[in-house]
Amino acid sequence: MRILVTGGAGFIGSHLARRLVREDHEVTILDDFSSGRRDVIVHPSVSFVEGDVRDAEVVERIVGDMDFVFHLAAVVGVRRTLRQPWDTITTSTVGTVNVLRAVLRKGCGCVVASSSSMYGKNVHVPLAEEDDVVLGNTHLGAWTYSYAKAAEEVLCRAAWQDFDQPVKVVRLFNVVGPGQGEHLGMVLPRFVGQALRGEPLVVYGDGGQTRTFMDVEDAIEGILHVWRQGDWGAAYNVGGTEEVRIVDLAHRVVAQLASSSPVEMLPFQLAYGRDYEETMRRKPDLRRLRALGYRPRYTLDQMIRRLADDQKEGGL
Numbered sequence: 307m308r309i310l311v312t313g314g315a316g317f318i319g320s321h322l323a324r325r326l327v328r329e330d331h332e333v334t335i336l337d338d339f340s341s342g343r344r345d346v347i348v349h350p351s352v353s354f355v356e357g358d359v360r361d362a363e364v365v366e367r368i369v370g371d372m373d374f375v376f377h378l379a380a381v382v383g384v385r386r387t388l389r390q391p392w393d394t395i396t397t398s399t400v401g402t403v404n405v406l407r408a409v410l411r412k413g414c415g416c417v418v419a420s421s422s423s424m425y426g427k428n429v430h431v432p433l434a435e436e437d438d439v440v441l442g443n444t445h446l447g448a449w450t451y452s453y454a455k456a457a458e459e460v461l462c463r464a465a466w467q468d469f470d471q472p473v474k475v476v477r478l479f480n481v482v483g484p485g486q487g488e489h490l491g492m493v494l495p496r497f498v499g500q501a502l503r504g505e506p507l508v509v510y511g512d513g514g515q516t517r518t519f520m521d522v523e524d525a526i527e528g529i530l531h532v533w534r535q536g537d538w539g540a541a542y543n544v545g546g547t548e549e550v551r552i553v554d555l556a557h558r559v560v561a562q563l564a565s566s567s568p569v570e571m572l573p574f575q576l577a578y579g580r581d582y583e584e585t586m587r588r589k590p591d592l593r594r595l596r597a598l599g600y601r602p603r604y605t606l607d608q609m610i611r612r613l614a615d616d617q618k619e620g621g622l
């Protein structure tokens with residue numbers, strides 16, 4: 307198939323593109339390189355188009371040649387979304403409208419990447435697909451990304467309902483793995499980098515907040531299971547299994563990597579500014595995904611080692 311991956315120069319998109327070419331698909335990547343890199347993947351079956359998903363003309367032209375679309379382009383990372391609220395919300399809204407319209411005209415299908423962030427402050431454990439979205443005030447920059455991803459999902463559901471559009475959503479939970487630079491600001495790659503350099507591991511808040519990490523290889527498996535077997539119009543949690551407190555994660559990284567780094571605490575307000583609010587728990591209910599035959603492979607300790615090996619080799 308000829309497959310478009312928007313945001314394919316980024317962390318998850320490049321892993322997806324590599325997997326698709328291994329399965330003999332032709333991949334086109336549409337990316338503005340705002341955080342992704344052109345040299346992230348070099349393969350004769352992969353071509354790059356530099357462009358913005360907010361540019362309807364570009365999206366329309368490229369999708370016209372495609373058999374399927376994976377839509378991953380988004381502004382990602384707490385610091386970037388706090389600093390660039392306009393780009394965050396317009397990439398997810400205008401960009402997703404452009405992709406859905408072009409896909410509808412072409413008559414092909416589409417998988418859209420959403421995020422566990424769309425559940426917002428809901429601390430129900432485990433979070434199931436039907437659970438409530440509990441977002442903070444629109445005036446707080448902390449929630450821009452959550453609103454952006456929730457908007458993508460509402461657009462997908464509306465397109466499915468109003469136009470019978472073949473679209474599915476994957477709600478990704480804290481994906482980690484090789485190629486994920488510290489620049490994206492995700493906590494586990496940052497801890498691993500700090501531990502390898504012998505610097506303090508800086509825990510934001512009191513560290514009691516939890517997350518459930520998933521290796522990017524498992525994330526790709528989950529996305530492909532949804533692509534092949536998932537229901538059109540549905541959303542699927544794609545995440546890991548081991549819920550861990552962030553302070554415990556820091557100590558685990560230090561122990562795993564036999565590092566001499568201390569673990570230090572920093573109030574959220576000092577780390578991210580006054581606009582920040584934290585989500586205290588996050589663990590997915592994976593029953594819907596498991597019903598498609600999906601089984602995660604990587605443990606948290608393996609993820610830590612894979613990140614460390616990648617950073618020692620210089621990453622991507």
Ligand SMILES: NC(=O)c1ccc[n+]([C@@H]2O[C@H](COP(=O)([O-])OP(=O)(O)OC[C@H]3O[C@@H](n4cnc5c(N)ncnc54)[C@H](O)[C@@H]3O)[C@@H](O)[C@H]2O)c1
Pocket residue numbers: 312313314315316317318319336337338339340341342343357358359360377378379380381382397401419420421422423455477478479480481482490
């Ligand atoms: N990494 C995670 O833990 C995680 C968790 C939940 C959801 N997601 C979702 O997965 C997707 C990929 O995230 P990632 O972690 O690979 O981040 P990433 O920043 O590495 O990838 C995003 C890519 O989109 C590109 N992009 C940004 N704005 C664009 C625009 N306007 N036009 C074209 N390209 C643009 C960037 O250059 C980058 O290559 C995103 O939709 C994100 O919301 C990621």
